Amino acid sequence: STWGGIFFVTPRGMRRRPGKSRAHPDSKKKAASQYISRTQAVRKLQISLKDFRRLCILKGIFPRDPKKKKVKSGNRTYYFTKDIAYLAHEPILNKFREFKIFLKRYAKALGRDEKPTQTRLKRKRPTFQLDHLVKERYPTFEDALNDIDDALSMIYLFAMLPRTDRIPAHRTRNCKRLANEFQAWAAHESALKKVFVSVKGVYYQASVLGKNVTWLVPHKFSQEMPSDVDYNVMLTFLEFYEVLLHFVNLRLYKNSGLFYPPEMDPDRDEAGLGVAALILKPAGPTQTVSESVAEPQPDASTEAPDAQVTERLKTVENVIESLVDRDAEMNSGDESAAAEEDEGALETSVFGLEPSSLQNTRDFNPVFRDCVIYLSREIPREALEFVIRSRGGTVTWEGETAPIPVDSPRITHMIVDRPTQQHMFLDREYCQPQWVFDSFNCGCLLPCHEYAPGATLPAHLSPFVKDEDEGYIPERAKQLKRYVAAAQGEPIESEEEAVEEAQDGAASGENNAEQESEESGEEDEDEDEEGDEADESDEDEESESEAQSKQPAKKAKRTPVPSPNPDGRSKEEMRYLAELEAEKKGLGYSEHLKQASSAEAVSLSKEKRRKLQEEEEQKQLAVNMMSKRQKRLYDRGMFGKQRKQDQADKLKTKAKMLKSKS
Numbered sequence: 001s002t003w004g005g006i007f008f009v010t011p012r013g014m015r016r017r018p019g020k021s022r023a024h025p026d027s028k029k030k031a032a033s034q035y036i037s038r039t040q041a042v043r044k045l046q047i048s049l050k051d052f053r054r055l056c057i058l059k060g061i062f063p064r065d066p067k068k069k070k071v072k073s074g075n076r077t078y079y080f081t082k083d084i085a086y087l088a089h090e091p092i093l094n095k096f097r098e099f100k101i102f103l104k105r106y107a108k109a110l111g112r113d114e115k116p117t118q119t120r121l122k123r124k125r126p127t128f129q130l131d132h133l134v135k136e137r138y139p140t141f142e143d144a145l146n147d148i149d150d151a152l153s154m155i156y157l158f159a160m161l162p163r164t165d166r167i168p169a170h171r172t173r174n175c176k177r178l179a180n181e182f183q184a185w186a187a188h189e190s191a192l193k194k195v196f197v198s199v200k201g202v203y204y205q206a207s208v209l210g211k212n213v214t215w216l217v218p219h220k221f222s223q224e225m226p227s228d229v230d231y232n233v234m235l236t237f238l239e240f241y242e243v244l245l246h247f248v249n250l251r252l253y254k255n256s257g258l259f260y261p262p263e264m265d266p267d268r269d270e271a272g273l274g275v276a277a278l279i280l281k282p283a284g285p286t287q288t289v290s291e292s293v294a295e296p297q298p299d300a301s302t303e304a305p306d307a308q309v310t311e312r313l314k315t316v317e318n319v320i321e322s323l324v325d326r327d328a329e330m331n332s333g334d335e336s337a338a339a340e341e342d343e344g345a346l347e348t349s350v351f352g353l354e355p356s357s358l359q360n361t362r363d364f365n366p367v368f369r370d371c372v373i374y375l376s377r378e379i380p381r382e383a384l385e386f387v388i389r390s391r392g393g394t395v396t397w398e399g400e401t402a403p404i405p406v407d408s409p410r411i412t413h414m415i416v417d418r419p420t421q422q423h424m425f426l427d428r429e430y431c432q433p434q435w436v437f438d439s440f441n442c443g444c445l446l447p448c449h450e451y452a453p454g455a456t457l458p459a460h461l462s463p464f465v466k467d468e469d470e471g472y473i474p475e476r477a478k479q480l481k482r483y484v485a486a487a488q489g490e491p492i493e494s495e496e497e498a499v500e501e502a503q504d505g506a507a508s509g510e511n512n513a514e515q516e517s518e519e520s521g522e523e524d525e526d527e528d529e530e531g532d533e534a535d536e537s538d539e540d541e542e543s544e545s546e547a548q549s550k551q552p553a554k555k556a557k558r559t560p561v562p563s564p565n566p567d568g569r570s571k572e573e574m575r576y577l578a579e580l581e582a583e584k585k586g587l588g589y590s591e592h593l594k595q596a597s598s599a600e601a602v603s604l605s606k607e608k609r610r611k612l613q614e615e616e617e618q619k620q621l622a623v624n625m626m627s628k629r630q631k632r633l634y635d636r637g638m639f640g641k642q643r644k645q646d647q648a649d650k651l652k653t654k655a656k657m658l659k660s661k662s
Helices: 026-033 039-044 049-059 081-088 091-112 116-124 132-137 141-146 147-158 169-189 230-253 266-270 306-330 335-350 381-390 434-442 476-485 495-526 529-549 551-558 571-585 589-624 628-661
Strands: 035-037 079-082 192-197 203-210 211-218 374-375 394-397 413-415 427-429
Touching: 026 551, 035 039, 035 081, 039 049, 039 079, 039 081, 049 081, 049 091, 049 132, 049 230, 079 081, 091 116, 132 230, 141 147, 141 230, 147 169, 147 211, 147 230, 169 230, 169 381, 192 381, 192 434, 230 374, 374 381, 381 434, 434 476, 571 589
Parallel strands: 374 394, 374 413, 413 427
Antiparallel strands: 035 079, 192 203, 203 211
């Protein structure tokens, strides 16, 4: 039939309302077939729940939340059916089953006290490698660098943990070795860009082949192992991250032309020096990758050509020779001092003193190039050593394994964390550890008197926060900018003049805001009484001129001439004409300038208020034309913006209160 009524007859003889599509009877089955519960997956794979969790972590498969609630209700965990089918063909799954058989046989031999059988089963214990999983999850080297942040944080965390019944000792040693290898490469290549010391630990950010990698290193304290943490899950993640970081280190060392794995100095290793115990050497043409760990698939965009590697090796050798010759000339009379300088020059060249030929091709700022810094025993030596060597500095410490003795005249700075010192060298600067981090972030050597032993340290600002985006710039950030400008040779004003200008700008902004609010209120109340508005504006001008007349004459002299120069006259002519006008009115030159500036500010404020009112009306019309969804998104954005502004206002108010108290 036709559309004459509410109902119509379908070709199958069924009646239904027009405009409403009827769902296919098999749509629910199709939606439900896309997901599978965890219990069903465990039964399908025929493994235990513990092995299933471990397999999902290694393969990178995680639970899914069904978009359409057409699956069975209840508090269940769902996975994609295709992911479970993908797990069914994993070779590690067979290894899990073999290991389960091994445990049964070993338990049986242990119960019967069969020692030869136990020894034979231990030799044939099933093992597996995760190399193919790294290649599957990260086809290119860039993909591996995108996920290296979590791997570094996890490995640095376990490197700080003690050996317990849950964490074996060999896992901790392996984590320390991988972390030191990556840190040595970053210091050699000067890849470190930002560093920030917080309560949780030290945040680092390095540029690895153009990608920013950020990780957290805990403080080296005695760690307490919490009891509410599932260490089996963390150890499974760690097992995969160890293989991943080993792949990354191998590729980074190969691109830099360095031998991998680096050699270890046994004396420094026993002393617990960490990164300082590694000896980086150029890779020879006969170096091959060990068979136990396969090399990742090379990427054409990141693989260094052979010509570049050979040229780089030549430049490194030339720099080492030049440094040795220079030290020998400076200390030709003292053979022992020459030997010490040769050793220190060789070490610093390996750990990041950039050759002059590579400074133009890299974004390298050798902040500590001319500094030989002594690290006292009470400070965090690993973090400071990493930061200093990343910017071309030379580091020494206390002990027999130190490259430079304490009484050497080459030492320029002493990093200490004690308020008093028993013996102080007059030709050295004594600083607290924060001086190293702040100088690194600023890109220049900051004054040492602010970081003297026992002094109250200035604020340690985070380089990861952009003050302009937050809407509040701390006073310490402004001071650091002046230090950087002075180091770069840019002309800057003194700190007193900058503070006075900031106060003048704040005072003028408050006066203009008060004028705008008063005038807007007067126009809303008396729109037709123009004479009253003129009288009130005159009173505002008089009150403003009285307030400004109380300011010192020094500030008044810096007040610029408010009116523009349309006739192309010089400043002397404009000043002469302004003085003549002041004599006609019977006023001084400074008072005349103040009155002229206040009158011009009033006229500009009216035009500005009119423009702001028009923009506000257009904005309100655009908001009214939005749909509900767009309006909801707009409100969320404005809420976040207002919250950020409120936080900035609180910080400004707090800064004013602290400044007034001081």
